[in-house]
Amino acid sequence: NAGVMQNPRHLVRRRGQEARLRCSPMKGHSHVYWYRQLPEEGLKFMVYLQKENIIDESGMPKERFSAEFPKEGPSILRIQQVVRGDSAAYFCASSLGQGTDTQYFGPGTRLTVL
Amino acid sequence: SQQGEEDPQALSIQEGENATMNCSYKTSINNLQWYRQNSGRGLVHLILIRSNEREKHSGRLRVTLDTSKKSSSLLITASRAADTASYFCATDANHGTASKLTFGTGTRLQVTL
Numbered sequence: 001n002a003g004v005m006q007n008p009r010h011l012v013r014r015r016g017q018e019a020r021l022r023c024s025p026m027k028g029h030s031h032v033y034w035y036r037q038l039p040e041e042g043l044k045f046m047v048y049l050q051k052e053n054i055i056d057e058s059g060m061p062k063e064r065f066s067a068e069f070p071k072e073g074p075s076i077l078r079i080q081q082v083v084r085g086d087s088a089a090y091f092c093a094s095s096l097g098q099g100t101d102t103q104y105f106g107p108g109t110r111l112t113v114l
Numbered sequence: 115s116q117q118g119e120e121d122p123q124a125l126s127i128q129e130g131e132n133a134t135m136n137c138s139y140k141t142s143i144n145n146l147q148w149y150r151q152n153s154g155r156g157l158v159h160l161i162l163i164r165s166n167e168r169e170k171h172s173g174r175l176r177v178t179l180d181t182s183k184k185s186s187s188l189l190i191t192a193s194r195a196a197d198t199a200s201y202f203c204a205t206d207a208n209h210g211t212a213s214k215l216t217f218g219t220g221t222r223l224q225v226t227l
Binding site (some may be wrong): 058110 | 162216217
């Protein structure tokens with residue numbers, strides 16, 4: 001019973017390049033959440049998606065960031081024209097339903113922008 | 115200050131001692147969750163306590179919730195070196211549709227032999 005999977009685990013990009021982070025939720029989970037963690041800080045909510053729908057993107061920066069969760073395949077967090085300030089750990093979580101369901105986290109993708 | 119703040123920021127104890135971490139939050143919640151994060155790793159879910167519960171146990175973990183004070187505590191009894199990690203509380207306010215979690219800045223626990 002695989003948990004939440006994220007890849008790549010580490011990603012290095014130069015300023016101006018694009019970063020694509022992938023997340024496969026736990027089997028049977030249809031709710032996906034993305035969080036960002038800066039060094040020495042807690043996680044900050046970015047976006048909440050269900051299949052083919054963005055439910056809450058209140059934590060997403062207005063520009064350069066986008067997320068999707070297609071009918072087939074993993075959820076993708078896309079960062080265009082990366083800047084040094086985007087360097088962080090990006091975590092994906094999934095849950096069975098919403099409301100009071102536990103969120104299970106993946107191992108994270110550590111993005112380094114040179 | 116943000117929703118979900120842990121206290122203390124750092125805690126160093128010896129193996130066998132108990133560790134207590136506190137979390138305060140600002141708004142009403144549906145549930146509060148505690149997570150552990152080892153250095154450079156992902157988060158491991160420890161325990162979830164709902165707003166209508168006051169205390170919950172799981173192995174060596176004991177969590178309390180006081181909604182009148184908007185605070186929670188995590189007690190780890192008989193600590194082990196393997197408990198060394200950062201511990202975060204996360205609140206689920208669920209004001210409508212989304213269930214985004216709001217995390218605190220964490221307590222860094224160091225358990226020495």
